[in-house]
Structures are given as structure tokens and as C-alpha cells.
Amino acid sequence: MIEQASDIAVMLDDKSLVVAISVSPDLPELGSLEHWVGRDFRNFLTVESRTKFDARLLEMRADPDALPRPLEMNHRDNANWEFPVRYTLHRDPDSGGVLLLGRDMQPLAEIQQRLVREQMARERELEKFRGIETCYRVVLEASETPLVLVEPDQGRIRDINSAGALLLGSKRDVLAGNAFAQAFEGQRRGGFMDQLRAAAASDEITGVEAVARRNGRLVQLSPDFFRASGEVLMLCRMAPVEDEEAARPESAQSLTALFEAASDAIVLLDANGLVRDANEGFLVLSDAAQLRDVQGRSMADFLSRGSVDLKLILDNTRKTGRMRSYAAQVQSIVGTRTSVDISAARLRGRNADLGVGLIIRDTSPRDLPNVEEASAVVSEEAMRNVMDLVGTASLKELVSATSDVVEKMCIETAVRLTNNNRVAAAEMLGLSRQSLYVKLRKFGLINAQDDE
CATH class of the missing domain: 1.10.10 (Arc Repressor Mutant, subunit A)
Structure with a gap:
């Protein structure tokens, strides 16, 4: 009955010596433990299990009528082979010995170890995933190409970089999660996404043109499908479309070269006075290291009288179309001031107002005290x-x-x-x-x- 009720049974005398031992025939992996008989039971326990065993014996002797409680101990024989067993201790009042009825905990221990290994593997995979996501964020943000990640079925923006948000005249936090069609004038979600799908699936259609709602810029979208973790997504590259009627291709290239090489500062503002683009001359004048340091900021941040100067320039330019000369001071990022003469002109596109262009000339040599x-x-x-x-x-x-x-x-x-x-x-x-x-x-x- 004891063999059927337990995996291992050990009878100890009052000095904790093994009197008899019985191992269930269903557990051949435990082997023969007859060499335990006549020896101290503690010799086959690990150090921490000996402490628990002695404490439980003291409790039983102090309160003989206490109900038996399970006690988990790890066995260790001469071959340094360990296996866990859950025992219940039963005291023999006649001889003072103790009967230990145990259940083999090796299968449970193996399951626990497997769970621990799985948890550690999951943590490593999670850390690896975080590293990949960080690399994705850094590369997306560092790219100067306007990019937007779109969910084709829902038509929502999954992600967008700063260059793309700036091209659409908004911010990443505002655009992310919203319908992609809402960023453009006169576009509805269903029809707009159908155009993008057709352009992505066709070799003849080069892209889709749409007018940005926030700043009125004409943008060309070049979509491509890709699959990630079983989900189909759409990556759209965006580029501004230049007005072909404004200048011939050769003239446009010459104007672009003049914009970049001019010694005078040239700044392009939107209707609200925010810097859309600037040449190297303005970066030198404002002590900016790169274009993104000034892009998207108000021009009032770079004028000594701030919003007063900017309001005068914008108001007069809107009324007359241009301003020939306006004396002011440009305040750089580091706080230095330079006397300048500003010429302004209102820029008009084919479909919308493109903002205001400024030509800023440094007049500080003529302002030396005399x-x-x-x-x-x-x-x-x-x-x-x-x-x-x-x-x-x-x-x-x-x-x-x-x-x-x-x-x-x-x-x-x-x-x-x-x-x-x-x-x-x-x-x-x-x-x-x-x-x-x-x-x-x-x-x-x-x-x-x-x-x-």
C-alpha cells in the first residue's frame, strides 16, 4: 500500500538512520537506493535541505499532534546526482521513528526549468526587438527623403518621418494614426487609397499627385507594397512637384544654383512666417550648423524686434506684393546681432499662395561708428x-x-x-x-x- 501511495518511502529511526527504503517500480530512473539503509538520512540531502529537515523534526517533537505538512527536499548521493522529492513526515509514537512518504518532483522541476529557459529566451528576443526598433526609428528619422508608412486596408498613417511631416506642413504626432487622405485637399479615403494601390501595382504609373492641405504644396507620392510579419503595408516616398510653368528646366537649375551659391541670405517663408527653406548664406548669418536647425521655426526668432518686424514685413508684402528695403537686425542662434537690409516678395504658385521670399543683405560694415x-x-x-x-x-x-x-x-x-x-x-x-x-x-x- 505504501509503494502504491508514494514514489519513494523511507523509514527512519529516532536517530534519523535509514531503517528501510522503498522505491516505486514505475520510477526506474531513481535506480536502487538500498545503499541508504543503515546510514544517516542527512548524508543524502543537500545543505539547504538538511536545515529544513532538522527544523521540521523539531516541530514534530514539539507538537506530536500537528498535521503533516509537505516538505520539499533535494537528494544528493555519492555520485553528486540530485533529484527533488516532496515528502510528508509521519511520526511513529511507539518507536520514535519517522516515516517519509515522497513524490518525485523531477518532472515538475524539468517543467519549471523549461519555463525559466523560455522566459529568458523571450527576454532576449524582446531586447533584440527593441534594438531593431531603435535602429528603425533612427534610420527613418535621419533620412532626408520624406517617407510615410501607410496601412492599405484602413488608409491610416502608421508612421512618418520629420521630413515627410515638414513637406505636408504638419508634425509627426499630429499625422500619425490619422487617415492619409485627410492630409491632402479634395481627397477621400476610398478613392485616394485605390489610386495608391493602382500606382503600387502598376509598372506604368509613376506616382500620384496631390495637394497638401496644410501648405498647398503639390506633392508626388510613389507607393510600394511590402509584407512584414504577415501584414501588408505600403511605403510612400514623397517629393515636392515644381511648377513647370514658372521656368524652363535649364532656368530652374540655374535658379537653384543661384539660391545655393548666393552670398546674400535667401529665406523662403510660408504664409505664417515659418522658415520652409534657406540657403547657406542664411545659415552663416544665423550661426546654424544645418538646415534643420532653422527649418520650421518662425522668422521672428531671428529678428531683433521679433514679431513686430515679421508682422510689418508680411503685412506690407501681402498688400503690395513686394517690399524693396527694410532695415532690421538679424539675431543668430548664439545671440549675436547683425544689421541687415531685407527685401521681400510674395510668392504665388499655380494653385495656391507659396508664402514669402526674403533676400537679406548684411549691412554691418556700413554701420561702423563714424x-x-x-x-x-x-x-x-x-x-x-x-x-x-x-x-x-x-x-x-x-x-x-x-x-x-x-x-x-x-x-x-x-x-x-x-x-x-x-x-x-x-x-x-x-x-x-x-x-x-x-x-x-x-x-x-x-x-x-x-x-x-
Whole structure:
């Protein structure tokens, strides 16, 4: 009955010596354990199992009526062969010995070891997957080619790099997960995706043209199918389509070469004043290392008077189509300032407004301090009027008269630069609009400006 009830049974005397041992015939892998008889049971236990065995014997002797609880121990014989067994200890009150009924835990231990190995393998695979995903992200972001990954069935954007988001006039976080057709004017999801599928499957169709919704740019899409983990995805390469009517191919190449090689800074802005493109001259002027350092930023970040200068340039360019000369200061990324002269023109495309183009010329050599130039700032007539007061007025009155002359000239210049826009002139001078009106009345300028 004991052989049928347990895989291994061991009878110990009161000194823990093995009196008898029985091994189930269904477990031939345990072999013959008759050499245990007459020897201390502890000799066939690992170090940690001996401690548990002694602690359980003390508990049984302290409380003979306690119910037997399972005790897992690892056996070790002279051949250093280990196998785990779960025992229940039963005390013999007559002889003081202990009967151990055990179940072989080797199959369970093998399963546990297999699970541990599988878990470690999964962790290695997960770490490898993270490394591959990191490489994918770095390569996608570093690519200067606008790329977008699309789910063909759903028509959603799976992923897009910064170059692609910039071409569409938006940001990666805004576009990712949205319908690809929503990024273009007049496109519906079903028809748009059918065009892309046809272009990807055909050898004759070179691509699909669409107008970006955010900036009105004409974009050509070149789709290709690929399969990853059983899922079919679409990779679209995007490129801006140049206006063929604007210039012949040879002229377009010459204009591109002029844009890159010009010593003056050339900047292309969108309708909101954000930098779309710039040549090497502007990168030198703004102390930028590469184009992406300035691309997508507001031009106000590079002007000393910030949004005031940018608003004047954009407003006047929208009204008249161009601005011949505007004196300002360009502030570089590191904080240095350079006096410049800005010419602006409104750019119009075939289907939409393309923004504003700026030509920025460095005028700092002509702005070096010069005694003759400094004296020429104030008119001779104004200086003669001040000099006539010498001997008839105190020095304080002379200084006050001189400051009034300079203040009047500064206000006249600000009003002229802003085309009589008094709100912009007040911002340029750092005054409130009410203070500017007071000074205009003080110097008799308000009536003349109203007549104009």
C-alpha cells in the first residue's frame, strides 16, 4: 500500500538512520537506493535541505499532534546526482521513528526549468526587438527623403518621418494614426487609397499627385507594397512637384544654383512666417550648423524686434506684393546681432499662395561708428538752432532741446518705416499707442500724417 501511495518511502529511526527504503517500480530512473539503509538520512540531502529537515523534526517533537505538512527536499548521493522529492513526515509514537512518504518532483522541476529557459529566451528576443526598433526609428528619422508608412486596408498613417511631416506642413504626432487622405485637399479615403494601390501595382504609373492641405504644396507620392510579419503595408516616398510653368528646366537649375551659391541670405517663408527653406548664406548669418536647425521655426526668432518686424514685413508684402528695403537686425542662434537690409516678395504658385521670399543683405560694415556719419544724423538746421541757444540758455535747456530734435527724428523714422501704421510704430519704439499720439501732437506731426 505504501509503494502504491508514494514514489519513494523511507523509514527512519529516532536517530534519523535509514531503517528501510522503498522505491516505486514505475520510477526506474531513481535506480536502487538500498545503499541508504543503515546510514544517516542527512548524508543524502543537500545543505539547504538538511536545515529544513532538522527544523521540521523539531516541530514534530514539539507538537506530536500537528498535521503533516509537505516538505520539499533535494537528494544528493555519492555520485553528486540530485533529484527533488516532496515528502510528508509521519511520526511513529511507539518507536520514535519517522516515516517519509515522497513524490518525485523531477518532472515538475524539468517543467519549471523549461519555463525559466523560455522566459529568458523571450527576454532576449524582446531586447533584440527593441534594438531593431531603435535602429528603425533612427534610420527613418535621419533620412532626408520624406517617407510615410501607410496601412492599405484602413488608409491610416502608421508612421512618418520629420521630413515627410515638414513637406505636408504638419508634425509627426499630429499625422500619425490619422487617415492619409485627410492630409491632402479634395481627397477621400476610398478613392485616394485605390489610386495608391493602382500606382503600387502598376509598372506604368509613376506616382500620384496631390495637394497638401496644410501648405498647398503639390506633392508626388510613389507607393510600394511590402509584407512584414504577415501584414501588408505600403511605403510612400514623397517629393515636392515644381511648377513647370514658372521656368524652363535649364532656368530652374540655374535658379537653384543661384539660391545655393548666393552670398546674400535667401529665406523662403510660408504664409505664417515659418522658415520652409534657406540657403547657406542664411545659415552663416544665423550661426546654424544645418538646415534643420532653422527649418520650421518662425522668422521672428531671428529678428531683433521679433514679431513686430515679421508682422510689418508680411503685412506690407501681402498688400503690395513686394517690399524693396527694410532695415532690421538679424539675431543668430548664439545671440549675436547683425544689421541687415531685407527685401521681400510674395510668392504665388499655380494653385495656391507659396508664402514669402526674403533676400537679406548684411549691412554691418556700413554701420561702423563714424564721426561724420554720427553728426549727419541730425540735420544742419536743427543743429544750428541748438547752437544759437548757446549763451542764451542753460546747459540743461540745451540738452533738452537736442533730445527733442533726436526724439522727433526717431518718431518720424518709425512712422515712415511702418507706412503710417501707428500701432506698429508704437511697438517698434516701445511706447504705448496713447504715448505715441501725445508725442505726435507735441512735435506737430499728427496733422501732417492725417493729411497724408
